[in-house]
Amino acid sequence: MKPQFALFYCPTTDMMMKGQAILFVLIGLMVSEAYSQAPDKSEKEVASLRLELALLKNSYRQLCQKYTDVATNCSAPVFKCTECPDKWLHVGEKCFFMTPDKQDFATSAQKCQEMGAHLAILSNKEEHDAVEKEGRRIAGFITYYWMGLTDSETEGQWKWVDNSTITIPFWDLEKNEPDNHQSGGPEGEDCAVVNSYSQTWYDVPCSFAYPRICQMKATILP
Numbered sequence: 001m002k003p004q005f006a007l008f009y010c011p012t013t014d015m016m017m018k019g020q021a022i023l024f025v026l027i028g029l030m031v032s033e034a035y036s037q038a039p040d041k042s043e044k045e046v047a048s049l050r051l052e053l054a055l056l057k058n059s060y061r062q063l064c065q066k067y068t069d070v071a072t073n074c075s076a077p078v079f080k081c082t083e084c085p086d087k088w089l090h091v092g093e094k095c096f097f098m099t100p101d102k103q104d105f106a107t108s109a110q111k112c113q114e115m116g117a118h119l120a121i122l123s124n125k126e127e128h129d130a131v132e133k134e135g136r137r138i139a140g141f142i143t144y145y146w147m148g149l150t151d152s153e154t155e156g157q158w159k160w161v162d163n164s165t166i167t168i169p170f171w172d173l174e175k176n177e178p179d180n181h182q183s184g185g186p187e188g189e190d191c192a193v194v195n196s197y198s199q200t201w202y203d204v205p206c207s208f209a210y211p212r213i214c215q216m217k218a219t220i221l222p
Contacts, residue, residue: 061221082218090218091130096120097214098134100142105191105206108146109161112214119148120213121160123167128199131213135196146212149192149201155180158192170194171201178203 064081084095095117103111112118122128135143148161158166158178171177172195180188180203189203193210204210 064221081221083221084216084218088216089130089134091127093218094127095216095218096127096131096134097216098131098138098145098211099214100138100211102209102211103146104209105146105150108210108212109148112212115214115216117214117216118161119146120215121148121162121164122170122194122213125199128170128194131194132196132199142211143195143197144193144202144210145196146210147192147194147201148215150190150206151178151203152190152206155188155190169201170199172198175202177201 061081061083082090082093084090087097089096089098097115097117099111109119120127120131122131131145135145149158149166150161151158153159160166177200178189178192180190182188185205185207187205187207189205191206191208192201192203194201194213
């Protein structure tokens with residue numbers, strides 16, 4: 001009798017990364033769509049949507065577990081499956097919340113802290129892409145949002161709210177940003193906003209009023 005061998009297919013790391021990215025995008029789009037339609041639906045339809053979302057999240061958890069098992073069996077990097085609170089934007093291992101009400105930098109930072117979060121740290125193209133799409137969906141013509149970047153301690157030394165320095169800058173170089181322009185007042189421009197449409201940064205006076213992007217760490221699925 002010939003010996004029997006169990007065959008186990010191991011996808012490439014690239015395929016696995018793409019698979020996880022698709023999971024994140026699908027769950028985000030479906031949740032976003034469900035909430036955007038909710039105000040126009042009856043109470044019964046809203047309840048049905050909530051049930052559908054609960055089932056969807058459960059399916060997402062199961063898919064993540066299968067994904068992790070495949071990665072482990074293939075000795076490939078294991079990616080953490082995470083989730084965010086309702087109405088928060090899920091990007092990688094971060095959760096973002098964009099709000100259209102306008103406050104100065106300090107008040108915006110405090111508002112984020114009250115939510116158990118902090119002003120956003122936008123460190124890569126994927127996060128900027130997500131912010132652009134969400135900004136267009138919720139705010140229309142509003143394009144500038146506070147993020148957690150300032151050089152208020154030392155002029156020219158820009159740091160994020162976690163005290164880390166910039167790794168990949170997205171300043172609008174065509175407009176010579178950051179330029180610390182004095183037009184907004186003698187204190188100069190010590191805080192930064194992101195133009196969600198162009199995905200570029202501008203330094204502005206911290207006393208100006210803008211909407212904000214809050215950020216918290218995504219919760220690891222059990």
